[in-house]
Amino acid sequence: MKNRITLKELAKLLNVSVSTVSKALNDSAEISPKTIVRVKELAALHKYRPNPTAVNLKSSKSGTVGVIIPNIANSFFAKVLSGIEAQAQKDGLQVITYISNESHEREKQITEMLASGFVDGVLLAIAEETQRKKDFEHIINLIDYNLPVVLYDRIDFDMKVDKVGIDDQKIFYDATKYLQSLGKKKIGIATTIHHMGVGKLRITGYKEALESKDDFFIANSANPESLKAKLLDLLLNKKVDALLCSDFDSTLMTQRLAYENNIRIPQDLKIIGFINSEIAEFLTPSISYVNQNAAKIGETAMEILSKRINNKLEPSKKEVVIDSLVVHLESTSKS
Amino acid sequence: MKNRITLKELAKLLNVSVSTVSKALNDSAEISPKTIVRVKELAALHKYRPNPTAVNLKSSKSGTVGVIIPNIANSFFAKVLSGIEAQAQKDGLQVITYISNESHEREKQITEMLASGFVDGVLLAIAEETQRKKDFEHIINLIDYNLPVVLYDRIDFDMKVDKVGIDDQKIFYDATKYLQSLGKKKIGIATTIHHMGVGKLRITGYKEALESKDDFFIANSANPESLKAKLLDLLLNKKVDALLCSDFDSTLMTQRLAYENNIRIPQDLKIIGFINSEIAEFLTPSISYVNQNAAKIGETAMEILSKRINNKLEPSKKEVVIDSLVVHLESTSKS
């Protein structure tokens, strides 16, 4: 990399001291207007930029935040990242990206690295494996380190940190109520993430919405074969007339099984799924989906982290719920 | 953030000098084995970690690379990022992510910021708008700055930098030949990115594969209405029997128009599209797609950048082509 000009060199060229140059560039009231102009002109000429690393060392800040993403191929998280990046831009922060791939081990490595102190704060969505193992020690450590941490999306954990996510329970509650309003009597749920925080909340919301007289119809398994068997039971034997699908895999399997068994969507079966708009819109038929407002989640989480870093927030932790809504496409249209 | 222990404090506790502590921790041959053990034990006890910013300042390196991503919601780029991150991990580099949103202006801002010198190197896929405007000045500046730069994916540019991408021309050449081998006589192409480097190469490959007696059937427009009209002409009037779709939008429009006009896929029309596996597999019918090996592209680009940063590469620039292949699903199955 080309050698960039330093304060020292600038000072030599101007025949003034380094301190004068530094103060002039920072518009210090101590420096005469004339000198300020003179210094700034030469700095501009040489395209002087303060060395960020030196500034960081002085200020004990890095100007960076770490973002831990469980799975970037999931377009939900890609959009969250996009929101994070946009807000970080505004706040003058650099985003360092780490991908845990839903792995507990990898997540531990990352949190340890972050605790070593490069970044000023951390945005975290907890890996699936970590949730399954219920081993949050590395996360507690990170928080105890007094590094500002904001949990995003996966926030149903008992930790003293700021959180930004959606109200998973309410969404499935509302969705269930909506299907009831369409006259559906046998509403079921399909899920591969029932062991995860968000998965549990969605089931709770669903159950809560049903009347005492209603049966629960739940197909839950992380194993495709087992899920398929359970779903077929709901579709063919129990003859459910609507299904809430809690994730990508269960949504697509539901749709496929309906197709293979000549169950017509939406006439015989209505579906609402937790999948991305890109896919939902282009399935045949298109599938009504939950728009989680991913970018907004990222933006808000970054905004809170940024304020936390700059001590602009009262000590008590925040928990922000971002509105999400069901986008109705063909799979819930009135038949 | 909790105050972390420094070399100085460690030195005081041990009653030795800072230099001794530093050398001991770095296993210097100058230091006695006894001292090394003593120092390391206390360091471990206090969980000492060198302050990365200070190390960076000394070494004039930041240990970070900047990655400019045109559109992270495109799962191709998400996978590239995933490959980049994995390799950066191995190389001990931190990945700072910037999203240009295909915007020329935003890309300029980012490159200027990067030229200001925080990162050790840059991975770049050039924004669509930049390509349309043909204004590459900011990129040339970045390169001239002697900051190592590696172009990924979008590499059909005349710049003296390392490049990692796929052979777009060959893929559509091969795909066309394949469709011919199935007996298809009227092979067309649908594209919304004909103005972009990769889009042009794909068309070139397609044309190259056709015999002199064959006609070209090209539906090209970035405007949906116009593309639709051109596609309908190919499908209904010209009666093409196969279509290569150069991007997401044209693939889905082709599939939709076929559906709406009772053109059966694959019996009446074969399709190969440049879309992600996640979507391709779940369309009805499933659409044969080009697997671009996105993670490999990211990994390789990062590997080259890392070597370039450490001066482990000869001066001449590299251009690496990552193999990609067509994954055949229902839309090209023998009818």
Add this chain to the structure above:
DNA sequence: CTGAAAGCGCTTACAG
């Protein structure tokens, strides 16, 4: 209004 000095937390040539 300007500059010398100290210091952020390290590393490393040099002296002893």
Add this chain to the structure above:
DNA sequence: CTGAAAGCGCTTACAG
């Protein structure tokens, strides 16, 4: 084998 000193590129309290 150990330590004092210089220096990476800045900022800022302090002296003049």
